[in-house]
Amino acid sequence: MNDMNGVLLRLAVVVGLVVSAAGAATVPAAAESATTGVSDTDESALDTGRVSAIDPERVAAEPDAERGGSAALDGRSVTAQVDVEGPQTSDEFLAAFRELSGQGSLETYSEFEVIRTQAVVSVQAGDFEDADRQRMRAVLRTLVRFDEAYQAAEEGDLSGSLQSAETTRESLSELESAGGTQYSSLAGVALDRFFRSLGDRFEERSREDISTPARIDALERAGEAYRAGGSSDRFAEVSVRAEQLASAYERDREEMNESIAAAQAFLGQCGDTCAGAVSAVTTHSTGVFGLYSDARAASAAGSEAVRIAETHNLERTEELQSLADESSSTLLSLAIGSALLLLAYAALLAVPTMLIAGRISLWAKDRRAASVGSILTPMPTEVRADVE
Structure with a gap:
């Protein structure tokens, strides 16, 4: 009115x-x-x-x-x-x-x-x-x-x-x-x-396929325009939408930054030594097992960062995809290195295990033979002499 x-x-x-x-x-x-x-x-x-x-x-x-x-x-x-x-x-x-x-x-x-x-x-x-x-x-x-x-x-x-x-x-x-x-x-x-x-045009822009920060900015500008034009109802409506979207984006952004930090920290720790399976085993020996566990967490963090970036249509998506790919590649190298190290340990243990198993087998055979001999009674032997 x-x-x-x-x-x-x-x-x-x-x-x-x-x-x-x-x-x-x-x-x-x-x-x-x-x-x-x-x-x-x-x-x-x-x-x-x-x-x-x-x-x-x-x-x-x-x-x-x-x-x-x-x-x-x-x-x-x-x-x-x-x-x-x-x-x-x-x-x-x-x-x-x-x-x-x-x-x-x-x-x-x-x-x-x-x-x-x-x-x-x-x-x-x-x-x-x-x-x-x-x-x-x-x-x-x-x-x-x-x-x-x-x-x-x-x-x-x-x-x-x-x-x-x-x-x-x-x-x-x-x-x-x-x-x-x-x-x-x-x-x-x-x-x-x-x-x-x-205000109407800013609101239309917020519905386009743009990044979430740009969508938030469009809604905030729409609110400014509506307020300047005396439309208090529209101003209140778009302001609430902008605040809700900004709050959700802030939570996802913090999660994304934490995931990026985790992936980058692992790659910085592992460095070029984890680029190949052989170099990982040579450098870290049995430590590859622990690194493999860390690599799984880093790979998951990188993938999560990419998912959030894609959800909000961020320009950093390609950059984060490269980080996730590097984490996945490192995970594969450490998985192969861990498998190679397990095979090496298995090979080293196989020879003495076979020798010991062979000795035990011979011992068991001799023991069985001895047991059989102890329960047999010698048969009397009849001596015959030729009589001329």
Whole structure:
């Protein structure tokens, strides 16, 4: 309800601005052309700084070069090259305001076009005093800064656009101080709408396939834009989402850093000596068994770091993948080295084991033979003598 009241109040200011400008020009037709979006006035109507009349048909018939410059010739909108500090006279301000005619920013946000049109009327109405010069410079600065913000958004530079829009907001305070409250109130309506559109675009960017830090930044910028545009509900919503995402990312980042530290510490400890199975066994001998256990933990840590990096779409993913591959390669070398060392030990133990087993086998055989001999009774032998 407060937002609706604010909009209605500002619309009332628009009507007051148009009416006051019409009175300053003393020409009803000028006010009518301004409220209906007439983009410029006829320079030939100047007579010692006063407008006698504005011909709508003649204004509508002006060529594009007079009304919008080359910016609209190819259907594209480019940033107007206007020197804000340059104009000093009413004619110079008139030329500067005419230079802004046809800009996409003013066409899209018609409130600024109304401001430009009324400024054109004002610089031609009556004497041009220092106060008028200060006020028109503030108007010109506001229009140029907003055009920069609009063009930056059109080019995809949302952060730059947000910064320029905030600078435009600062210009409104200067405009109020210069006696242009009606102008600043009208500009505030358009600027609030522009901020909200920036918030929408930042929120859309947060849904793209970007890294989690970039997504968090987009949500935070969306919150800033919504807050500047007076949309407190959207600001609260995206702020909560940004905080939740930042909290989850911080936990994963700490886990990832711990995994990276563990893998790097192991590889630093093992060094080149673990690059091959033979060198690992030669250098560490029986220590390869302990290193193999450490290598398994380091390999798991490296794989976990890669998983977290991929989950958050981080640029370090390739770097961490190399670390994980090195850890896995070292693990394989130590596994082969451990197997070779076990085979060597088995071979060394095999010979004495076979000798001992052979001796035991012979002993058992002799013992069985002795046991069999002890239970046999010798048979009596009959001696026969040949009798002749």
